[in-house]
Amino acid sequence: MISTAPEPGSETIARRPGRPRSTAVQQAILQGTYRLMATQGLSATTYERVAAATGVSKVTIYKWWPTREALLVDAFLEQARTFLPLPENGHPVAIVRAHAASYVAALNGTFGRVQLAVIAECIGSSGTAATFGERYLGKRRAAGVALLMRAQKEGLIGATDPPADLYDMIYGTLFYQSTFGLRKLTAGAARRLVDRVLRPAG
Amino acid sequence: MISTAPEPGSETIARRPGRPRSTAVQQAILQGTYRLMATQGLSATTYERVAAATGVSKVTIYKWWPTREALLVDAFLEQARTFLPLPENGHPVAIVRAHAASYVAALNGTFGRVQLAVIAECIGSSGTAATFGERYLGKRRAAGVALLMRAQKEGLIGATDPPADLYDMIYGTLFYQSTFGLRKLTAGAARRLVDRVLRPAG
Amino acid sequence: MISTAPEPGSETIARRPGRPRSTAVQQAILQGTYRLMATQGLSATTYERVAAATGVSKVTIYKWWPTREALLVDAFLEQARTFLPLPENGHPVAIVRAHAASYVAALNGTFGRVQLAVIAECIGSSGTAATFGERYLGKRRAAGVALLMRAQKEGLIGATDPPADLYDMIYGTLFYQSTFGLRKLTAGAARRLVDRVLRPAG
Amino acid sequence: MISTAPEPGSETIARRPGRPRSTAVQQAILQGTYRLMATQGLSATTYERVAAATGVSKVTIYKWWPTREALLVDAFLEQARTFLPLPENGHPVAIVRAHAASYVAALNGTFGRVQLAVIAECIGSSGTAATFGERYLGKRRAAGVALLMRAQKEGLIGATDPPADLYDMIYGTLFYQSTFGLRKLTAGAARRLVDRVLRPAG
DNA sequence: AGTTAAGCGAGACGGTACGTCTCGTCTTTTA
DNA sequence: TAAAAGACGAGACGTACCGTCTCGCTTAACT
Numbered sequence: 001m002i003s004t005a006p007e008p009g010s011e012t013i014a015r016r017p018g019r020p021r022s023t024a025v026q027q028a029i030l031q032g033t034y035r036l037m038a039t040q041g042l043s044a045t046t047y048e049r050v051a052a053a054t055g056v057s058k059v060t061i062y063k064w065w066p067t068r069e070a071l072l073v074d075a076f077l078e079q080a081r082t083f084l085p086l087p088e089n090g091h092p093v094a095i096v097r098a099h100a101a102s103y104v105a106a107l108n109g110t111f112g113r114v115q116l117a118v119i120a121e122c123i124g125s126s127g128t129a130a131t132f133g134e135r136y137l138g139k140r141r142a143a144g145v146a147l148l149m150r151a152q153k154e155g156l157i158g159a160t161d162p163p164a165d166l167y168d169m170i171y172g173t174l175f176y177q178s179t180f181g182l183r184k185l186t187a188g189a190a191r192r193l194v195d196r197v198l199r200p201a202g
Numbered sequence: 203m204i205s206t207a208p209e210p211g212s213e214t215i216a217r218r219p220g221r222p223r224s225t226a227v228q229q230a231i232l233q234g235t236y237r238l239m240a241t242q243g244l245s246a247t248t249y250e251r252v253a254a255a256t257g258v259s260k261v262t263i264y265k266w267w268p269t270r271e272a273l274l275v276d277a278f279l280e281q282a283r284t285f286l287p288l289p290e291n292g293h294p295v296a297i298v299r300a301h302a303a304s305y306v307a308a309l310n311g312t313f314g315r316v317q318l319a320v321i322a323e324c325i326g327s328s329g330t331a332a333t334f335g336e337r338y339l340g341k342r343r344a345a346g347v348a349l350l351m352r353a354q355k356e357g358l359i360g361a362t363d364p365p366a367d368l369y370d371m372i373y374g375t376l377f378y379q380s381t382f383g384l385r386k387l388t389a390g391a392a393r394r395l396v397d398r399v400l401r402p403a404g
Numbered sequence: 405m406i407s408t409a410p411e412p413g414s415e416t417i418a419r420r421p422g423r424p425r426s427t428a429v430q431q432a433i434l435q436g437t438y439r440l441m442a443t444q445g446l447s448a449t450t451y452e453r454v455a456a457a458t459g460v461s462k463v464t465i466y467k468w469w470p471t472r473e474a475l476l477v478d479a480f481l482e483q484a485r486t487f488l489p490l491p492e493n494g495h496p497v498a499i500v501r502a503h504a505a506s507y508v509a510a511l512n513g514t515f516g517r518v519q520l521a522v523i524a525e526c527i528g529s530s531g532t533a534a535t536f537g538e539r540y541l542g543k544r545r546a547a548g549v550a551l552l553m554r555a556q557k558e559g560l561i562g563a564t565d566p567p568a569d570l571y572d573m574i575y576g577t578l579f580y581q582s583t584f585g586l587r588k589l590t591a592g593a594a595r596r597l598v599d600r601v602l603r604p605a606g
Numbered sequence: 607m608i609s610t611a612p613e614p615g616s617e618t619i620a621r622r623p624g625r626p627r628s629t630a631v632q633q634a635i636l637q638g639t640y641r642l643m644a645t646q647g648l649s650a651t652t653y654e655r656v657a658a659a660t661g662v663s664k665v666t667i668y669k670w671w672p673t674r675e676a677l678l679v680d681a682f683l684e685q686a687r688t689f690l691p692l693p694e695n696g697h698p699v700a701i702v703r704a705h706a707a708s709y710v711a712a713l714n715g716t717f718g719r720v721q722l723a724v725i726a727e728c729i730g731s732s733g734t735a736a737t738f739g740e741r742y743l744g745k746r747r748a749a750g751v752a753l754l755m756r757a758q759k760e761g762l763i764g765a766t767d768p769p770a771d772l773y774d775m776i777y778g779t780l781f782y783q784s785t786f787g788l789r790k791l792t793a794g795a796a797r798r799l800v801d802r803v804l805r806p807a808g
Numbered sequence: 809a810g811t812t813a814a815g816c817g818a819g820a821c822g823g824t825a826c827g828t829c830t831c832g833t834c835t836t837t838t839a
Numbered sequence: 840t841a842a843a844a845g846a847c848g849a850g851a852c853g854t855a856c857c858g859t860c861t862c863g864c865t866t867a868a869c870t
Binding site: 419 | 647648649652693719722723725726727729730731733734735736738739740743744747767770771774775777778779780781783785786787788789799803
């Protein structure tokens with residue numbers, strides 16, 4: 001959260017004076033923002049319309065999310081929390097295959113559309129999507145890299161490249177092909193790509 | 203060109219009446235737009251400011267580039283025409299190595315910043331960057347794919363995957379890592395990636 | 405007019421480039437502003453509502469009347485042009501008597517309400533109502549003073565004070581009593597006051 | 607006072623439960639409000655800034671002065687209590703002369719600026735300054751009228767008009783000339799006006 | 809040479825969103 | 840229970856840009 005929300009563990013005793021921040025309002029803002037992005041697109045997702053659609057005043061939104069980039073990223077993260085978790089048990093190659101396939105499905109759907117809009121907003125405001133990289137991709141990538149490292153140690157894959165590069169070769173390629181419409185992405189294509197990059201043993 | 207300019211060969215006969223379109227004005231618009239994007243960023247590159255910076259009236263810009271997407275893409279293409287040509291003679295692996303290295307250099311510089319802004323604008327207006335993929339990436343990719351196909355035929359590389367996928371695995375990975383700030387991109391990293399993907403013979 | 409309208413005599417030949425300013429829009433703004441002041445009061449007379457009520461955009465209003473003070477004063481003057489003209493022929497004392505009586509009537513009506521609102525706005529923005537004094541009262545006062553001067557020269561009134569002071573003693577007293585609700589003002593009271601101040605001969 | 611303050615003698619018996627109202631807070635509010643009006647002007651004198659400047663919470667101010675008009679009038683009256691008292695002994699004409707002169711001085715200074723702002727606020731909120739007339743002018747006028755009545759009875763002045771009108775002819779004229787910037791007001795001008803209106807005997 | 813069609817700049821205009829300010833109300837903690 | 844702290848909805852502020860329009864001037868092909 002960019003919004004300076006009190007961390008869940010820190011304020012057990014020290015309750016600050018004044019009316020506490022309404023979590024209902026927060027949720028309404030983030031969900032309304034996501035909904036607008038999903039249905040109306042990036043250019044229609046303005047503070048004005050988020051306020052109108054949720055019944056929250058503009059000032060309240062500005063207070064906690066002073067830039068549109070912050071608002072959109074948080075709205076996206078709020079939804080993404082439950083999406084596409086990387087399972088930790090099972091055969092690493094099977095896990096990556098399945099995950100890449102569901103990533104492709106997500107890219108082709110609403111989630112992918114919203115993700116792309118968030119990325120565009122980051123580039124538009126900051127000139128870079130590094131914020132999105134850090135706050136969203138980074139965590140998933142770390143989990144994937146750990147998985148691939150285990151696969152290498154256990155001799156399950158033939159590729160000897162650094163696992164971070166292997167990860168990027170899979171997801172970067174899929175993102176590139178999807179974003180620029182270079183080919184139609186299917187679950188099968190995703191699985192084939194995984195096999196080409198990782199070269200599973202056996 | 204999105205702008206409905208007369209194609210270079212077609213105007214020998216059908217010379218339309220009235221004052222012909224000023225190429226100086228056209229050039230001023232495209233170059234001014236590029237300069238604004240490079241120096242002020244995407245959000246500052248508005249019709250209003252392009253008009254003010256170039257002394258051209260807004261209406262004239264609207265006439266030939268009815269959307270901001272069209273304007274930015276054309277301004278980018280105008281500059282990109284001379285950049286990063288893929289040489290046709292020489293050892294394919296060496297060519298790709300050199301090209302990937304200079305692609306990384308471009309991504310790290312002004313050109314990369316502008317390119318990213320154009321992509322963001324496409325996503326923001328149309329919801330997709332497919333226009334950019336078609337009008338810019340597509341042509342370069344076709345050349346690269348042809349080169350890789352030749353390399354495969356001549357047995358110069360070990361990778362047997364479809365050349366289009368090989369191409370995307372190189373440039374998609376670099377784009378992904380650059381855009382999301384996942385790693386610092388250097389010429390050496392680019393060359394290593396090329397070798398991992400293509401597995402040159404010998 | 406604070407709005408820099410071209411003076412009616414100056415532009416007979418030199419037509420400035422660009423779309424000419426719409427007089428209909430100007431009129432709509434001034435009349436809508438006056439109507440709002442008369443019906444809703446000063447605090448409801450905002451740029452926002454003037455724009456909404458007239459169908460004119462806020463920017464257009466701001467362009468020609470950059471402050472609310474300017475807008476309200478001009479809206480008032482536009483209406484006042486036809487009100488309360490001081491006739492030039494006739495017996496000076498009779499003229500002043502009649503004029504003071506109709507001034508009182510105006511003060512008690514819509515015109516007086518609007519006038520007071522304009523004055524309050526001037527005080528609120530500039531800290532003084534001198535603008536209103538110059539642009540509205542000044543002209544009428546000059547006419548009245550000239551009339552009183554003639555009356556003195558012709559020996560029609562007994563008061564020997566400077567005519568400007570005589571004028572202020574009449575209209576200032578009426579304004580004071582009206583504004584602060586010190587007494588109910590009637591035409592008769594106005595005439596009596598005129599006689600006390602001027603002391604007509606005979 | 608509009609604020610329902612306990613009268614100075616009444617709280618000896620009826621002590622209401624709970625924390626008693628802080629007179630220090632009341633004073634801070636009124637003085638802070640006056641100071642803001644004197645230094646920053648009417649438009650800067652908002653609840654928000656009074657609260658910020660005095661350290662009192664907005665709600666507390668609202669509780670006792672539910673409208674800005676009430677707050678400004680009370681803040682003004684609090685200061686005005688000690689200003690410009692009309693002495694009761696001495697020659698009536700001399701008293702009025704001196705008082706008019708000091709009224710003019712006050713009008714030209716901070717006090718006059720604040721007074722005008724309060725009047726403007728009354729007009730802006732209620733459409734009339736009658737509240738100000740009743741709560742401030744009324745009392746002073748009553749004293750002045752009594753004085754002038756005595757002067758008439760004792761044959762000290764030649765003017766036979768009702769004393770209330772005489773009073774308004776002096777102070778109304780001065781207020782009018784000051785407010786609309788019709789002439790520069792000096793002590794001498796004030797004295798001359800008094801003499802013209804009252805026509806002292808001898 | 810005169811006409812005509814189009815290019816072009818200057819500037820007005822309605823509309824939408826921006827980011828900020830104040831208002832007045834409400835909720836919670838502290839004294 | 841008073842008062843402070845602060846969240847919040849409502850709505851106006853003044854500005855930026857969008858996209859359209861009405862002008863008048865210029866340019867070149869066609870009559």
